[in-house]
Amino acid sequence: MIPTDLQQAYNEHCQIRLTQYQAAMQAAGRQWLIVDSGGLQTRFLDDTTYPFRLNPYSARLAPLQSFPESLMIIGHGEQPALLLYQPEDYWHAVAGLDCPAIEQRFTVKTFSQIERLLQEAKAITGGQAVAYLGERPQRFDHAQPNPTLLLAYLDFQQAVKTGYEITCIRRANQIAAKGHQAVAETCRTTTSELALHLKYLEAIDASDDTLPYDNIIAGNQHAAILHYTLRNDEPQSMNSLLIDAGATYLGYCSDISRTYGNQPGLFADLIAQLDTLQTALCDSIKPGVVYTEYHHQASLGIAELLVDNNIITCSKSQAKEQQLAGVFFPHGLGHLLGVQVHDRGGHQADTRGTPNPPPEKYPHLRFTRTLATDQVFTIEPGIYFIDQLLKKAHSDGRGKHFNWALIETLKPFGGIRIEDNVRVTEQGSENLTRPAF
Template sequence: MVPSSLSQQYLQHIQQQFSQTCQLLSEQGYGRLLIAAGDINYHFRDDGDYPFKLNPYFASWLNLVEAAGSWLIIDCQASKPTLLYYFPEDIWHQPAPLDDALVQQAFEVVSFDHPKELPQWLASNEEKIAYIGPAQACIKNLTNCTTNCESLLTAIDYYRAYKSDYEQACIRQANEAAVLGHRAAAEAFYRGESEYQIHMAYLQATQQLDNDQPYNSIIALNEHAAVLHYPHKSRQQPASPKSFLIDAGVSVAGYAADISRSYAYQPGVFADLIIAMHSLQQNLVASLAVGLSYVDVHIQAHRALAAILLEFTLVQGSVDSLLAQGVTSVFFPHGLGHYLGIQVHDRGGWLTDPQGGELKAPQAHPYLRLTRSIEANQVFTIEPGLYFIEPILQQAQQDARGAAINWDAVTALKPWGGIRIEDNILMTETGAVNLTRLAGLV
């Protein structure tokens, strides 16, 4: 729910979003928008359910984690949105009544205890209706309803790039909470603990359960740090700890922090590489300005990485030749970052306008999730990396890139896996605000 310190900002956020949404609906000929929170889904031939995850288009209005079966109605003839809160009689799960005063102020709240009551609220004979959410049987009976209209979703996704004061404050608080976990995880690493133990230290420090996290945290020791989305949490303590890569966040009112750090257990070449990557990342953040293309910042990151690879004699050649041959992508295959908000990878990163114009990622950098120009009130990540990924190295060995790589030096560093340094950045008219460093994580 909404942090009490942000009550007024939240009310302003809802008013602004209501006004903007009604404008988009009017432009596309709709008078009403229905958004389903989503339902609880069950495992195949089993009565156990999957963890419930809110429809993000619902969550951007209200992060109600117990909202399964609930709906939002955006009726542009009304003064505020309506929340249809599903509150069944249930002896098994003890649903909570919705008595939050702030929610009551922001929404017209109607409780119902059976889906058969929905049609009387959802139907409208006088205006076209747009619906956003998973397939719903009750929508099929609404003859004037369009499901997941692509042009409306595109327009909403485009404007999601601009965060309200409330959203910015939530992401700021999420960073402050996540920093506590990152510090605890680093301490556990230096105690020689296992990935599982480090993970539990992170959850304890952030007061989260696994399902509370905005995404599955990456807790990677030694060569596991070379797996970009390493999913496991080994219970075995490493016989010889070398490196630690953590990518983990916290959610505040549904808004995510997404932070990565890398550590070396002892001084040496890998520790020096981490220092160099911190400097690279901070230089990138310092270069950010309104109007700059995010693609250009991504290319700038590759140029800076080429210089580091040359400095540590991991490659040979010139910065220009390494970029031209694609050698830096052997060590840094993913994009520099992405939008951040109610979704960890907030949508709209390729959209150039609310009508659906797109600027795809460059062919040489296909995994870049953000290609738009940098503007005020955007929140995004800056996360350069340097990895020793065996399948990519094997491919490079077999093509022209291999001649530029110092294989002895690279092979010696493979047991350390790789490095990723990721901060969450709020862009303002006067420059970038590094929410992660501001929260105290170096």
Template structure:
């Protein structure tokens, strides 16, 4: 905690500078950043799980207390409206006393009415940042989430402060504990549900603490990219295991994927080949590299693996040109990571919001930006045997380029994905995930 306390003032200074620049560009006097409020379930007296506005949690590590606000203008001490109702039904948040609290003018509020009175009077000159637009307008805000402000803030969110990096290292450390426990549960022959429970127990995080829903897939389920079913039944044979699961710390995310084979066989060799490719792609990350170029390099690497094991009969460029490769690797190589798992700003050419979309051949690529120091990126090559995509190839004009007997032999194993979280420094790389001992 002392380490975070030392880093926090510089983090706050950077956010103040970004705010000042965004306000200067847009003409507003301040930002009113709303953490959000619970949304009720239809015809029910329970709310959906609460998720805080990422703009709010970038300023301070409060991720579970709705109805709060941060008022900032880039110069004055930030103002925090902190919600503490009189409530005997639910746990009320403690009065802030952690290291970050001294950097805010804190006003305790106990109701929406109290918040309305504590907000700035000149709401026509203050931009509302949040998702509850009707509520904001009822309070008198005329401008909600103005594009010039969001474009500037979203673009610069790709450059992490040292405090943010420290939080992300901690999130990775928590997630790695879960991955090791899940691997052991798989090797012990457990069900998907039991493996997920082992993960949650090891991380000491509940499902709403996690940055996204865990993917815990045995056998053919590994071919479903976002499989989140958690089968309760123990499988007659646990051939393979794909786990894509993260953790959160102070609102910052880890996003890690691993794939395992139960036996030393051809699929285990395929995992080793994808793992080696993933390490090579990480090593290629550097400031000045276009991420889309690395994605193209990944496609060539996947094609080389497929050719080496006899799944395809052509070189990488032919596999890409014919579309065959995208049947085996349909998603993007990775994405920016931070306050959100798929962090914002990936398709922006500049902080004015000039679009830089994914290339037509790679529509699911999640960032097209040039890699720069201070970025945190995931690198996650994949190789899958997905029925619907393979059927398209089988019925097309290039079916003869695929060894369908080989494809059938790999289908029972589902697929492979290997994902690390990597900090790009000016003078090198920091693979947070492998640094923590996850091979």
């Protein structure tokens, strides 16, 4: 499960994270913590289940993606326990744990019956100030479910990644890059979005269930839909293609976007220019700067780019003052990244969960904190030609500064997004994505 070359790093990672979990418990006045891996959810009026998704608070301590119905028990001073559910079942395959690194950090016990597993958890924790993290608090009526202060403490701390986590995210980027390259080679021909999605899965040796999020494979005008996941199965000429797709490694995610244009002209020029802007933003990352400032710089840069290409017809200063770039760049510049694609804690000011919301002019920004060494997040500026936003700009007067004839020629291409995963270093940044390509 955890390869030999990462076992020492995992051991150090576990020590750091467990210390943080215990500090969070102390801040919340809890002596014990039960972390539920989660269970298999049955579909409505059916006997099949949805794919299992591991509780992120379990995933940060061990890659247990194949162990639903299991529990971690964390106390103060004791080695934490890992209670694994391993039923005697001839209908389904049951995963076994064969990982010395995890067995070194946890006292592992296996149970063939859920009732016995729950009894063991209650016997260990007793009635002493117990907290529970998970979606089934009714199983532990002696525990405080999902304490706000405990969650806020963990969410704030997890933004800074350990060496083990950074390596996992770097490897997840290397895996995803193979899929992106396979799609880039195929999208030059007549094909379908579904075929490109399947090509991506084949290239990274994955199934839909193991992806960190639903792949966005958006051809032509579909690229104007920010989270397009329908995947048309009809072959078509891909005059443009936006692919936003990632991969996982030991539970940690990558999140990468690229855009391709299949003919020379303005759209291809816009891709190249946005790529230059995005690379400059990544290179400028350094600790001590508030992430919101980078979103502001991205907005200013996109405004200049749109004016330079005569898409916006007023002066650069006027375009910036009236925030005209927001019509074409409606989302935030990026988000925290870890065992969740959108890691929690992006809008927190401290470990107590004090809100740090985005400014009113950038309402969709997911990350507003001051950058610190070893934080990992995405940088993903975009330019889109979205009917809904363009119509609104036309009706409220901002559209008087737009070159509508030129915009009409660009709308069939949909839009552009370029996204890398970036780590903050002591002096600057490390791009975890570009080397993988």
